[in-house]
Amino acid sequence: MFFEILKNLRKKFKRLYITMFKNYIIFVFLMLLVLSGTIGFMIFSIGKMVSSEDYIKDTQKFFMASKIVKSDYKKIDASKIVASKGWVEILNSNKKVIYVIGTKKDKVTSYTENELLNFMDLSYNNLKSGTSYFYSVTAFNSNGEDLYCIVKVPPGIVTLNVDIAPSPDKYIKKAAIYILVGIFIIIVFLTVSVFLYAYLTTKKVVMPLKKILQGIKRMTEEDYSTRINFNAENKFGEIRDAFNFMAEKIEASIFERNRMENLKQQLLSDISHDLKTPLTSIMGYSKALNDGVVENDKKIKQYLNIIYNKSKRTVSLIENLHEFTKLDNSKFLISKEECDFCEFVREIVSEYYNEFEEKNFELEINLPEDEIIYEFDKVEMERAISNIISNILKYNEVGTKAKIELTYDNSKIQLIIADDGVGIDESLKENIFEPFVRGDKSRYTKGGTGLGLSIANKIVQKHGGTLTLEKCKKYKTVFRLKL
Structure with missing residues (x-):
């Protein structure tokens, strides 16, 4: 693994x-x-x-008409041109000046078609030093009317080397x-x-x-208590959980193996003790009879009765031990058949009814009238229930209150067998279903083998059910069988 x-x-x-x-x-x-x-x-x-607009304004000629013209020519920003002692002229379709921005320094009031075409054809590199003004012309439309925008700047202000080839160093x-x-x-x-x-x-x-x-x-290094802990939600988280699960299983397996080993040793010791005691008595009394030590007929009958009872106890112990080992074998299969579980319990209780009366038990029986069909092994289940009832009769005093109740709900069968008698020591309740565990010290002398409840528990488990020991206010001992 x-x-x-x-x-x-x-x-x-x-x-x-x-x-x-x-x-x-x-x-x-x-x-x-x-x-x-x-x-x-x-x-x-x-x-x-x-x-950007700033870049265009800085790198393009501020005096180029095409860059400053607006359809509403009265809103043209010509502040730099005016500051450079230039001006802007707006011509109508007849090439006459109709609007001026800045101080006009010539007397031209209109232009011919050829003059405008000449202005438009001029390129920066064709400018001559003797030119009176630098011209920039563009046509535009304002309110459906074709107009012209002319920018004039003195040549002393605009230099070809600087202004015509802008320096973009800062950009x-x-x-x-x-x-x-x-x-x-x-x-x-x-x-x-x-x-x-x-x-x-x-x-x-x-x-x-x-x-x-x-x-x-x-x-x-066989430290099976090891656990790893770290925060992770990926594959490492799965590995961590798998490792811890594995470590927990191995630790539990080792613990169970050691427990079973100790139980095995205890089992052998208890078997030896429980067999030795009656056999020693049988040997002693039979030797006395064989040697002719006892001659009184009444005494001989008493010895024979003791030998018989001790032999009966020995046989009972061997039978229970055989049943226990048989049920402990995983290959052992119970023989199931469908029967009325309610009627089955009723028959078992009726067999013990005289014993309950002899010991003057106050018995409360609650069994449903309807059938409860269930598939189970009648022989083994009878042994399991009888072992529990026998314990109640064997170890409790006269006048004990007892209850046997059967319920059926949501496909679950519950059989409760309870009494308010001497009870079971708290230290033994956790291990009460282990072999050779007895409810109190007095049971060693009352004929108990210590295998009855262990056998009952194994039979119930073979049926896929559970047998638990509980306690309530009204009853000291409550055995709850669930199927």
Whole structure:
């Protein structure tokens, strides 16, 4: 059994290793997911920064008409242009100036088609140093009307090298900070995760394994009281529970084996004692008769009567011992048949009725009128019930109150045999169904073999039932037979 459990443990460990490997793969996958997610977040953040309004305002030409124009041209933000001594002109569809933002420094009030086309065709690199103003033109629509927006800035304010090719240094720094922060977060997360994974692995794998191995080592040293204890809800929890269950079973088995060994020794001792006493008497009285020591006919008859009674007790002891060993054999099978259990009990009680009257017992009998059909061995069950009733009659004083009650409920049969007589010592109640255990010291001299209740208990167990000794306020001794 022990080696089989170890084999099962090895199988569970193998499954555990596979599980740990799968967990490791999942862990690596999650780490890659976090890494790619962080990098994606950084790219997204930088892209968002590049497409932000502030970035556009800083990197695009503040004097480009296409960047500042609005359908409601009166709300155009031209503060930087005005601060640069430039101005904004709004033309109608006839190319005439209808609105000006800032201080107009030329006298042009209208433009020709060619002039506008020329302005639009101008590129930054084609500007000439002798140009009076830098022009930027775009067409737009306002309330269904086609208009034009012209931005004019003095060439002394707008320089080609600086303003036309904006420097994004501060945004490069921002992007670098985003990247460094992302890398730092990844490194910290990876470091913490690795340490956390190592800690959890140690806590959930190494420590349970260490305790399990320590427990196995103590078990191999025959310390069967060993139990392992750690918190786990995975396979280790199952292994812990299986180990503790195994240790408990082995400890109980060892205890039971030792108990049975002691019982066996006690059994042999009791058998020798119980057989020796009557046989010694038989030998003594028979020798006296054989030697002619007793000549009185009355005395001879007395001796013969003693020899007969001692022989009868010896035969009874041997019969009970044979019955006990027969029932103790696992191969012994009882012979069951369906009968009315109620009528069966009634017949047994009727056989003892005269004895109850002779001892003036106050007997209470409660047996149902209806049939209780049950499959049982009539011979063995009669022996079991008779042994209990015989004990009540044999060991209690005259005038004892007794009760025999049979009940049937939810497919369960209960037979109660109780009395308020001398009772049974508290120290013996736990072992009362063991062989050669007697309820009180006086029973050694009253003809009891100490096997009656043990035989009764084994018969009931053979029927799949239980026989227990209980106590209540009204009765000192209550035997409850459940089937």
